[in-house]
Amino acid sequence: MPNIAEPIAHDLLMLLLVIAAGICLITLIAFLQRWQQIRYRHYVHGLRRKYRPHLAKVLAGTADDREFEVLRKLPLGDLEILADPLFSQRKLPDSQVAWLAQACAELGLIGVWEARMSKGRPLPAPSQAGDGAGLPIDHLVTRHLLRAKSMRNLGRLRYRASWPALVKALDEHEADIQLVALEALAAIAAPESFPVLRERLHAIIQKGLMCPWLPRLVETMSRFNVACAPALLPSLRHPNPRVRLYGMRILRTMVRRHASSRLGLKLTREVLTPQLADLLPTALATDFSAEIRAGAGELVALLADERATPTLRELLFDHHFLVRESTLSALARSPRATRSMLLEVRDCLRDPDWRVRESAIQTLLSLGREGRHQLYQYFLTSRDDAPCRQIVEVIERTGLISALVEEYSQGNIGIDALMLEYLAGDTAPLGLSGILRTLDPEVRRKFLDRFLPYMELKARFVKAAQEEVQPDFSLQQTLEFAPYVAA
Amino acid sequence: MNYLRVLFEGCFAAFNFVVLSYFFLGNGIYTVLLLLSLRSTWIHAWQEAYQGLDALRYSPLAPGVTVIIPAWNEQNVIVNAVSSALQVEYPNFDVVVVDDGSTDMTLDRLVQRFGLVEMDGAYHPDIPTGAIRTYYINPKLPRLLVVSKIRGGKPDALNAGVNLCRSPYFCNMDADCLLERDALLRLLSPIVNSRVQVVASGGTVRVLNGCEVRDGRVLKVGLPKKWLERFQVVEYFRSFLYGRTGWHLLGGTLIVSGAMAVFHRASVIEAGGFCHDTVTEDMDMVLQLHQWAADNNREIRMSFTPDPVCWTECPSTVAMLAHQRRRWQLGLCQTLWKHAAMVFNGKYGIVGWLSIPFHAYVEGVGAVVEFLGYLLVPLGFLLGVVPLGLLFLVILLGIVYGGFLSVGAVLLGELTHRRYPRLRDLTTLLLLAVLENVGYRQLVLYYRFQAVLKYLAGNRRWEKVTHFGALADE
Numbered sequence: 034m035p036n037i038a039e040p041i042a043h044d045l046l047m048l049l050l051v052i053a054a055g056i057c058l059i060t061l062i063a064f065l066q067r068w069q070q071i072r073y074r075h076y077v078h079g080l081r082r083k084y085r086p087h088l089a090k091v092l093a094g095t096a097d098d099r100e101f102e103v104l105r106k107l108p109l110g111d112l113e114i115l116a117d118p119l120f121s122q123r124k125l126p127d128s129q130v131a132w133l134a135q136a137c138a139e140l141g142l143i144g145v146w147e148a149r150m151s152k153g154r155p156l157p158a159p160s161q162a163g164d165g166a167g168l169p170i171d172h173l174v175t176r177h178l179l180r181a182k183s184m185r186n187l188g189r190l191r192y193r194a195s196w197p198a199l200v201k202a203l204d205e206h207e208a209d210i211q212l213v214a215l216e217a218l219a220a221i222a223a224p225e226s227f228p229v230l231r232e233r234l235h236a237i238i239q240k241g242l243m244c245p246w247l248p249r250l251v252e253t254m255s256r257f258n259v260a261c262a263p264a265l266l267p268s269l270r271h272p273n274p275r276v277r278l279y280g281m282r283i284l285r286t287m288v289r290r291h292a293s294s295r296l297g298l299k300l301t302r303e304v305l306t307p308q309l310a311d312l313l314p315t316a317l318a319t320d321f322s323a324e325i326r327a328g329a330g331e332l333v334a335l336l337a338d339e340r341a342t343p344t345l346r347e348l349l350f351d352h353h354f355l356v357r358e359s360t361l362s363a364l365a366r367s368p369r370a371t372r373s374m375l376l377e378v379r380d381c382l383r384d385p386d387w388r389v390r391e392s393a394i395q396t397l398l399s400l401g402r403e404g405r406h407q408l409y410q411y412f413l414t415s416r417d418d419a420p421c422r423q424i425v426e427v428i429e430r431t432g433l434i435s436a437l438v439e440e441y442s443q444g445n446i447g448i449d450a451l452m453l454e455y456l457a458g459d460t461a462p463l464g465l466s467g468i469l470r471t472l473d474p475e476v477r478r479k480f481l482d483r484f485l486p487y488m489e490l491k492a493r494f495v496k497a498a499q500e501e502v503q504p505d506f507s508l509q510q511t512l513e514f515a516p517y518v519a520a
Numbered sequence: 521m522n523y524l525r526v527l528f529e530g531c532f533a534a535f536n537f538v539v540l541s542y543f544f545l546g547n548g549i550y551t552v553l554l555l556l557s558l559r560s561t562w563i564h565a566w567q568e569a570y571q572g573l574d575a576l577r578y579s580p581l582a583p584g585v586t587v588i589i590p591a592w593n594e595q596n597v598i599v600n601a602v603s604s605a606l607q608v609e610y611p612n613f614d615v616v617v618v619d620d621g622s623t624d625m626t627l628d629r630l631v632q633r634f635g636l637v638e639m640d641g642a643y644h645p646d647i648p649t650g651a652i653r654t655y656y657i658n659p660k661l662p663r664l665l666v667v668s669k670i671r672g673g674k675p676d677a678l679n680a681g682v683n684l685c686r687s688p689y690f691c692n693m694d695a696d697c698l699l700e701r702d703a704l705l706r707l708l709s710p711i712v713n714s715r716v717q718v719v720a721s722g723g724t725v726r727v728l729n730g731c732e733v734r735d736g737r738v739l740k741v742g743l744p745k746k747w748l749e750r751f752q753v754v755e756y757f758r759s760f761l762y763g764r765t766g767w768h769l770l771g772g773t774l775i776v777s778g779a780m781a782v783f784h785r786a787s788v789i790e791a792g793g794f795c796h797d798t799v800t801e802d803m804d805m806v807l808q809l810h811q812w813a814a815d816n817n818r819e820i821r822m823s824f825t826p827d828p829v830c831w832t833e834c835p836s837t838v839a840m841l842a843h844q845r846r847r848w849q850l851g852l853c854q855t856l857w858k859h860a861a862m863v864f865n866g867k868y869g870i871v872g873w874l875s876i877p878f879h880a881y882v883e884g885v886g887a888v889v890e891f892l893g894y895l896l897v898p899l900g901f902l903l904g905v906v907p908l909g910l911l912f913l914v915i916l917l918g919i920v921y922g923g924f925l926s927v928g929a930v931l932l933g934e935l936t937h938r939r940y941p942r943l944r945d946l947t948t949l950l951l952l953a954v955l956e957n958v959g960y961r962q963l964v965l966y967y968r969f970q971a972v973l974k975y976l977a978g979n980r981r982w983e984k985v986t987h988f989g990a991l992a993d994e
Contacts, residue, residue, distance in 0.1 A: 045913040052917075052924045059924070060950050063931045067946050121572055181570040209567050212713065216575050248712055252581045286580050387644045422642040429639040432659030460640065463654060467637025 077114055084115055092119075094132040101139055112140060113182075120186045134190040143192060146183035149176070150198050181213045188217025196226040203233065203246075211246050219253040227261040230254050231268060238275045251279055255286035262287055263306040270312065274322055281317065281328040288332055292366065299337040310336065314344040326351060327359035334363035334371075342373055349377050354386040361392035365399040372400065379407045382420045390420050394427045405433075409452040425456065429464035438468055442479035457484060458491065525903075532900055539893045546882035547921050553766025554928045560769055561761065561826045561935045568937070573705040576712060577609065583688050583712065584612040585704055585782065588681030590674050591617060591695040595625040597833070599633045601695050603736030606663060610704040614663040618681045621671030627656075630666050634658055641667070645683040647793035649676050675794035675801045682793060685785055692802070694779040696833055698728065698736055703829035707782045710823035719787040719809050720822045722776025723829030724760040724936065727753045729836060738831050743945045748841065751960040752834040754926050754952050761826055761932035762925075768824035772875030775803045776822055780830045787812070787820070798858060800851025807859045807871075814867045826936050842967045849887060849971035856880045887968035894962065919957040926953035 081088075087103055090096040104112065119125060119133060137143050184202065187195040195217070202214035218226055230250065237247055268280030292298040302310045313336060317329035330348040333341050348360040361381060364371040371378060381393035397404035412424050428434050437453040457465045469477055576582055587605045591598050598617070605615045619627045630636060641655035650672035657665055669680055678692055689711070691704065700706075703723065711718040729752075730744035744750055760777075767773050781802060788794075788805065791812035798804045806822065813820040835841040856879060863880065865872040897914060900906035930949045933939055940946065 042907075042910050042913055045910075045917055049913065049917050049920055052920050056920070056924050056927050056954070059927045059931050063927075063934050063946060063950065066931070066934050067943060071943070121569070178566055178569060181567075185570045185572075209571060212575075213570055216571075219575075246713065247715055248581075249575075252575075252579055252712075255581060282581075290580055387642070419642070422640070425640045426642045426655075430657055430659065430662075435659065462640070463638035464640045467639065467656075471635070471637055 080111055080114055081118075088115060091136040092129045092132055094128075096132075096136065101136070104136075104140055109142075109145065112142060116142065116186070117182075120182075120189045125189070130190060134192065137186075137190060143187070143190070146187050147195060147198070149180050149183040150187070150195065150202070177207065177210070181210055184210070184213045184217045188213075188220040191221050193221055193223050196221055196223045200226060200229050200233075208246065212249055215246060215249045215253045219256040222257045224258070224261050227254065227257050227264050231264060234279060235268065235271065235273075235276055238279065239273060251282055252286075254283045255290070257287065259287045259291040259304065262304070263309055266306070266309055266312070269309070269317060274320075274325075277317075277320065277325055278322055281325045285328045285331055288335065292335060298335055300332065300335045301337045310338060314338060314340040318344050318348060323351075323353035323355050326353070326356045330356060330360035331363040334360070334367045345374060346377055349374070349381060354384075354389050357381065357384060357386070357389045358392045361389065361396045365392075365396040368400055371396060372403070375400070375403065375407055378404075379411055382408075382411050382415075382424075383417060387419065387423065390423055391427065394420075394424055398427065398431065398433070406448050409448050413448075413451065413455060421460065425461050425464065428456070429461060434461065434464055435468050435472075438465070438472065438480055439476055441483065442476045444483070454484065454487060458488060528903065529905055532896065532905055535892070535896060538889055539897075542882065542886055542889045543918070543921075545878075546886060547925070549878055549882070550762075550925050553770075554762045554925060554932075556769045557762035557765040557826070557932055558928070560765060561932050564826055565935045573702055573709065576705050576709055577611065579611065579712075581712075582611045583708065584614075584686070585610065585708065586681070586685035586687045586690045587613060587615045587699075587704075588678060588685065588690050588692045589615065589617045589695050590620055590677030590681060590692070591622065591626055592620040592671070592674070592677070593622045593624045593626060594695040595622070595629055597696045598626050599629055600733070600736045601693070601697055602630065602634070602664070604698040605693065605736075606661070607701060607736060608699055608704050609701045610708070612687070613704060614665070614687070616681050616684050617664070617666040618677040618684075619666065619668045620674070620677040621669065627666070627668055631656060634661060634664060634666075636664075636666055643683065645680075646789050647679040647683055649680040649683060652680065673796055675796045678794045678801065682785060682788060688785055689782050690785050690788075691780065691782045693830065694832065697725070697779045697830045698733065698738060698832075699780070699830050700828060701737070703780070704782070706825050706827045706829055710825060711782070714821060714823070716819050716821045717784065717787070718823045719784040719813070719820045720773075720776045720806055721782040721824070722764065722773075722822075723780070723825045723827055724764075725756060725777055725779045726828045726831050727756055728831040728833045731831065741940055743940055743948060744834075744836075746836055748838065748960075749834055749836055750948065750952050751956050752841075754930065754949060754956050755964075756834070757933045757949075758926055758929035761929050761936070764824050765826050765932075767875060768822065770870055770874070772870040772878075773822040773824060774806055774871070774875050774879055775800075776806060776824060777802070777829075779832045783809075790816075798851050798854040799847055800855055803851065804855045804858065807855060807862065807876075810868055810871050811859065811862065814869075826932070828936065838963075841964070842970075845964050845967040846971040846974065849884075849968040850975055852879065852884055853972060853975040856884055884972070887965060887972050891965055891969040894965075919954075922957035922961060923954035926956055929953070 084104070084107075087096065087100045090100050091104075104115075107115070116133075116137070125133065134143075184195075184199060188199070199214045199218050199221070203211050205211060218230065230253065234247075234250055234254070237250070262284055265280050265284050268276050269284070271277050271280070288300065300310070305313075313329050314333050317325055318333060320326055320329070326348065330345065333344050333348070345360060345364065348356055351357055351360070361378065364374065364378060375397075378393055378396050382390055384390050384393065394408065397408040400407075408424060412421055415421060428437075434453075434456065437449055437456075441450050441453045469480070472480070587608070589598075589601060589605060591601075594601075602615065602617055617630060619630070635658045636656035637658065639655040639657045641652065643652050650670045653668045653670060655665065655667050665684065667680065667684065669677065672680075681692070682690060689708070691707065693699065707721045707723055711721055726741075727744065727749065728738065729746070729749040730742040731738045732740035732742065743753065764773070764775065764777070783805070787809060791805070791808045794801045795804055795808070809820065809822075812818070835844050856876060859876065862868045862872045863876050868876075897906060897911060901908060901911045927950060930946070930953050933949070934946070940949065
C-alpha cells in the first residue's frame with residue numbers, strides 16, 4: 034500500500050475537488066430554481082391581482098370593450114399567464130366556457146394556439162412589450178410545452194375547428210403530445226372526428242402497433258355522445274375479436290354515461306340505428322368473448338325490443354360468471370325489464386359463484402318491495418348457507434336492517450316482520466345488536482316490547498319440544514310463522 | 521512479527537479492494553440513478569403543467585381501487601390515517617381497515633370516530649388467511665369497512681384485505697400514513713396510460729414531522745425541528761427521488777414504496793399473495809411479481825411517480841430509529857436471500873442481472889463492508905499501513921460524495937410539488953445533505969450492521985416503531 038499511496042492520494046484529491054465542484058453547482062442550480070420560482074410567483078400574483086376584476090367580468094359575460102381594451106394591451110405571455118389557471122384547474126362550468134372562448138377569440142389567443150398546434154411560431158418573449166412589464170420567458174420551456182398547452186386550451190374551450198389538427202397530432206412521436214391531443218378531442222367530442230378515431234383504433238389493434246395511448250383512445254371515444262354510437266357498427270361487426278371487444282367497451286361506457294343522466298332510458302332503433310339494435314341481441318349476445326356477451330347483456334337490458342327479454346334470460350344462465358354478473362347488474366339499473374324476470378333473478382341466488390349471487394341480491398333489492406319480498410321468501414325457505422349469509426350481509430350493509438327494525442317497532446306484520454324475527458333470532462345477531470345500540474331509545478323500546486315476548490315464547494316451545502320427544506317440526510314452523518299466519 | 525505484518529498488509533490490501541469496489545460501484549450506480557432521475561423528474565414537472573389529473577378524475581373508465589390499511593396496535597394514529605384515506609379524490613374507491621388482533625384501543629377508536637356497528641359478513645377468501653372475527657360498517661359511510669381478525673401478522677392482514685377487495689386494484693397503506701388527496705389519481709395515472717399491464721405503482725413518501733396536520737390532511741409543509749428528523753427528510757428524498765425513480769427508469773424496481781403502493785389484485789393473487797417469511801412484505805411482493813411474470817411469460821411493468829402521495833411520521837428518537845432501520849435491513853436480507861435464485865438469472869432481465877445483485881452487494885453486504893471499513897482503515901493508520909494523508913482523503917471523499925448524492929436529491933425535491941416553501945428550509949436541507957454524512961449516516965450504518973449480524977444469527981423478530989408525534993390523533 035505505502036508505495037502506491039502517493040498517486041492514489043493525488044487521484045483522490047482530484048476526485049474530491051470534482052465532487053466538491055459538483056456540489057457547488059447543484060446548490061447553485063437549486064437556489065436559482067427556487068429564486069426563479071419565487072420571482073415568477075410574485076410576478077404572477079401581481080398580475081392576477083391587478084387584472085382579476087377584468088377577468089371576472091369576462092367569465093361572467095359582462096365585459097365590455099373597455100375590459101377587452103385593457104386586456105389587449107397586455108403582452109401575449111402575460112395574457113396566457115392570466116388565462117392558465119382557468120385551463121389547468123378544475124372543470125369550468127359550461128356558461129363560463131362560452132364566455133371564455135369568446136374572450137380568447139377576441140384577444141387573439143385562439144389564433145396563436147392554432148398556429149402553435151400546427152408547429153407554428155413560438156411564444157414571443159413578453160419583454161418585447163412596450164412597457165417592459167413582462168417576465169423573460171423561461172428559456173428551458175420549449176415549443177413542445179407550449180404546443181401541448183395550446184392543445185389543452187383549445188380542448189377545454191371545446192373549439193371544434195381544431196379537431197383535424199388534433200387528430201393529426203396523434204401521429205407524433207411524443208407520447209404526452211398524443212395524450213394531450215386525445216384529451217382535447219374528448220373534450221371537444223366533435224361527431225365528425227369519431228369515425229376517424231374509430232379507424233385509428235382499428236389500425237392500432239390490427240397492426241399490433243405498440244401504441245402507448247390505446248387505453249386513452251378508448252376512453253376518449255367513450256366520452257362522445259351516444260348519438261355517435263352507430264358509427265361503432267364497423268367495429269362491432271369486425272372479424273378481429275379485439276376490435277369488437279374495444280368497440281363494445283366504448284359503446285357500453287357511452288350508454289352508461291347517457292343512462293346516468295336519463296332515468297328510465299330506453300335504447301331505441303332511432304338512437305342506435307336498426308342495424309346496431311339488431312346486432313346486440315343476436316351476434317353480440319352470442320359472441321365467443323365473455324366480455325362482449327357481458328356488454329351486450331348490459332345494453333340489451335335497455336333495449337326497446339321484443340327480443341330483449343329472451344336474450345337476457347339466456348344470458349342469465351351463461352356459462353361464464355362475468356356474463357351472468359354483468360347481466361344482473363344491468364337488470365338492477367332497468368327495473369322495468371327486470372320485473373318480468375323476477376323469478377329468474379331469484380334463481381340466480383343459487384348460482385355457484387358468490388359474485389353472481391351478490392349481484393342477484395342487489396338486483397332484487399333495487400326492485401323495491403316486490404324484489405325484497407322475493408329475497409325474503411328465498412331466505413326463509415332456503416337451506417343454502419352461503420347465499421343466506423350473503424343476503425344477511427347485504428341487508429346489513431345497505432342499512433335495510435335498520436328500516437326493518439323501525440317498521441317492526443311500528444307494528445308492521447307480514448314477510449318483513451317475519452324476516453326480521455328470523456334475522457334477530459338466528460342469523461344476524463351482530464348486525465342487529467349493533468343497530469339496536471344506535472337506535473332511537475323509543476324505537477328500541479317498542480322493538481323489544483314486541484320482539485322479546487316472541488323470543489321467549491319461541492324458546493319455551495323449543496325447550497318443551499326438546500325435552501319431550503323429537504321436536505315437532507310443524508309446531509316449530511307454526512311458531513316461527515305465527516305473525517305471518519296471523520296476518 | 522514481520523510475517524504477521526505482511527499477512528496483515530495482505531489482508532488489508534484485499535479488504536481495501538473490496539471497500540474500493542463497493543465505493544466506486546455503489547456510488548457509480550447511485551450517480552447514474554441520480555442523473556437519470558434528474559432528467560425524468562424535470563420532464564415530469566413540465567408535463568404537470570399541461571397534463572393534469574382531470575382526465576382520470578372525471579373518467580368513467582377509472583378502475584376501482586380499494587385502500588387496504590392493515591393495523592396492529594395503532595391507536596394513536598389510526599383515525600387520522602383512515603380519515604385521510606376517506607378524503608381521497610378519486611371517482612371509484614373504498615377503504616378496508618384490517619385490525620390484526622390489536623390489544624389496544626385501535627378498534628374502539630375507529631368504532632367511536634366513524635360510528636361503526638357490527639355486521640354479519642360473508643368472507644370469500646382467494647388467499648388463505650386467519651379467521652375474520654367481526655365486520656364493522658356504517659351504512660352512512662358506504663366506502664368504509666373495518667374488519668377485526670385474529671392476529672396473523674401484517675402479510676396476513678394484507679391478504680385478508682385483498683380477499684375483501686372487490687376492485688381490480690388495491691392500495692396498501694400503512695396505518696401511520698396520511699394520503700394526499702390526489703394520491704390515487706397520481707398512482708393510477710401511469711397504470712391507465714400504459715400499454716403494458718402495470719402490476720404495481722408507487723409514489724414518493726414524505727416526512728410528516730414538522731408539517732401542520734388537521735383532520736387527516738397536511739395543511740402546511742414544514743421542516744421538523746429535531747435534527748434527527750431533519751436528516752431523515754434528506755434521506756427520504758434520496759431514497760425515493762432518485763433511488764426508486766432511477767431504478768424504475770432502468771426497469772429494475774425492487775421496492776415501489778414502503779408505506780403505500782397500488783397493486784393489481786388478480787396478479788397478486790396469482791403470484792400467491794403476501795408471504796409471511798419476510799418483514800418487508802412489500803419488497804417481497806414486488807420480487808414475487810417479477811418471478812411470477814417471468815415464469816408465466818407475462819409482460820408487466822412496475823411504475824413509480826416522483827410525486828408525493830403520502831406522508832409518514834419518521835422516528836423522532838434514536839431508539840425508534842434503531843428499531844426501524846434494523847427492521848428494514850433485516851427485511852432486505854430476508855427478501856434477497858429468499859429470491860437468491862433470481863441473481864444473475866437472465867430470465868429476470870435487469871432485475872436479475874443488475875438490480876438484485878446491486879441491492880445485495882451495496883445495500884446488503886455493503887452495510888458490513890462499510891462498517892468494517894470505518895474500523896479497519898483507522899486501524900491501518902494506527903499500524904502504519906495507511907498514511908495519514910490517505911486516511912484523511914478517503915474519509916473526506918466518502919463524506920463529500922455522500923453529500924453530492926444527497927444535495928442532488930434535494931435538488932430533485934425542488935422539482936416536485938409540495939416542496940418546503942421557505943428559502944430558509946432549502947438552505948437547511950442543503951446543509952443537512954452534507955452534514956448527514958458526518959455522524960448520522962454512520963449511526964444508521966451501525967444499526968444496519970447490527971441487523972445483518974442478527975440475521976446471520978437467526979434473530980428475525982419484528983421491531984415495532986411507536987408513533988406519538990405529528991400523526992397522533994387529536
